[in-house]
Amino acid sequence: MVRSAAVLLRRNGVRGTSFARVLADSGAPRGSVTHHFPGGKDELVLAAVSAAGTDIASRLRRLASDGVGASGIVAALCEYFADGLQRSDFRAGCPVAAVAQEAFDADPLRDAAAAALEDWLDVLTSVLVDEGHAEQDAGDIATTCVAAIEGSIMMARVRRDRRPLDAVGRQLLSLLSVHGLQG
Amino acid sequence: MVRSAAVLLRRNGVRGTSFARVLADSGAPRGSVTHHFPGGKDELVLAAVSAAGTDIASRLRRLASDGVGASGIVAALCEYFADGLQRSDFRAGCPVAAVAQEAFDADPLRDAAAAALEDWLDVLTSVLVDEGHAEQDAGDIATTCVAAIEGSIMMARVRRDRRPLDAVGRQLLSLLSVHGLQG
Amino acid sequence: MVRSAAVLLRRNGVRGTSFARVLADSGAPRGSVTHHFPGGKDELVLAAVSAAGTDIASRLRRLASDGVGASGIVAALCEYFADGLQRSDFRAGCPVAAVAQEAFDADPLRDAAAAALEDWLDVLTSVLVDEGHAEQDAGDIATTCVAAIEGSIMMARVRRDRRPLDAVGRQLLSLLSVHGLQG
């Protein structure tokens, strides 16, 4: 049922994900929300975004251990989101971005979104370090990859066209290979 | 008074930008909302995001005509948003991203966000073409630059730290210089 | 332009007839409402219902002077409203009834509606008196005829079917002929 929330988050954002919709979508009982999530909606959204974040992070870790390298991880990430967009008729973007965009001030949700992104960055950075990059460079490159993918998801979503994601994927691979040559 | 809406959009998103706040912030009278924006809130938000989009686009165009080149434009764009984040204690992100994230389905707002991004891409692409890139490559590179900047704005916002923007700026300049060398 | 208001009254009722719609429908200038109707909306509605009432009354008077008798008047009234219903896809009922239903308390509109009905009753009553009925009987019969027609307009409108009006027309003619035989 956290999955329901995550799906709705990707499609409708935080404000668009009301309790009523989550319950209708998940078929979960109505009265149990307070029991399972005493913190209210924030706690539910936090659980959903954290789950989505760690799910993706674990996929990335598996890819890393499979030895596909940074370029493989980036390509997989692009494909993952492009696939989600196409399956949903360009409605479902990135849940972390959705939360990030609608979380303000010192909201715990903001920290959760930051943590999820950090998680992804860590995986990518360590792979890049393993590939011979300096620690700082690796962090910069990983940041750029994740940022570019996130940005291109937004662009693809509003344009209803996966090409922005593909273009960014191509350029990031090029960036990685150049660095690889230099490193 | 569209400016008020744009500012609030950057800080609070679409749903967080209520009429009451816009009116309180702009000092405009309550009853004239219907008169100026018969289409309701959507029309106001659309006007705000379009204004913000063309404002930034015109800045970019001016930079382009000043001959600072693609790298200069990218650097300026990063600095512009990083500055906005710092001035607002990391509350104000990109208005276009805010609208993009909270506009769904076939919403006209989605098209407006897409148009604004397209506008920026056009400027950057034409500069890249002038610098000797092939048409398609130029489009890809421009897309990557804008996407990475947008993504890094989000990352910087949730981390309350401008370093992601700086890291992306550095990497994009590197990407452009490599391409420049190759082109 | 009072005609526009009258038409909208028949279709949309008092509350459904806003200034904006009247102006859009009549093409009249916006700022002149206050000049022509300083009393505001009530004055406009009052003018519309009075105009509609006297228009119908004058038609009835013409029929009376044509010597068609009470039955002719009743038949014409039924046909008039049935025609209006059919032409408007059963949207346009009786403007007087619309005002009567939505006017409350000691509203001047109530009096205007009452006056319009009274006007019609007077015509019919005097014809009935001329046909030999006692003053009181004539008033009762006229009241019944107008009431039945008004009620059947409502029934025809909600059923989207002119048969209630036809049925009432038949019965009223029967009622008049019986009285005629007795008188």
Add this chain to the structure above:
Amino acid sequence: MVRSAAVLLRRNGVRGTSFARVLADSGAPRGSVTHHFPGGKDELVLAAVSAAGTDIASRLRRLASDGVGASGIVAALCEYFADGLQRSDFRAGCPVAAVAQEAFDADPLRDAAAAALEDWLDVLTSVLVDEGHAEQDAGDIATTCVAAIEGSIMMARVRRDRRPLDAVGRQLLSLLSVHGLQG
């Protein structure tokens, strides 16, 4: 609490019956409106008019089974509404007429009003058939009776005078007795 809505409907019409008034009048809590009537105001009004319609229909059915005949039913109906008018200082008319007048197009409310009227007609028609009238005549007569009563309620309301209802009552009884003699 549906009763509250029905009472207010008779007095103030559909548009004049705001949620705030219904809640104030019924003492019901504000937040539970959505829960009890997910369809919003339309659903509440529909429930109110349906309840009022079936309430009256059941009264008529009881009278029919008591053997008072068509004339008894008509007289009771007139008295019922005349009483309501007098008790309310001529503010409370017929709830069905109120809904009928303010329901437009293919509104479900229109159908509900039509159904209520149909219900009443069925009772009266079957009694008339039992009294020896032909099926079609019975329908016409019933329609005329209900229509005349509805129309006279409106007339009595705007004139603040129950005499229209009494006059119509007398004439309808006369109509029924003549038909009875003929049948």
Add this chain to the structure above:
DNA sequence: ACTCGCGGGACATCCCGTTTAT
């Protein structure tokens, strides 16, 4: 005389969290 902008208010909808019964 007409337009535009102002000013306030009311209304319907929706949402969220709590509390009380089963």
Add this chain to the structure above:
DNA sequence: ATAAACGGGATGTCCCGCGAGT
């Protein structure tokens, strides 16, 4: 622990009437 009802709040939309500017 699940369900229903409660309680208040905020939002967006619409409408009406009044003045200033041309």
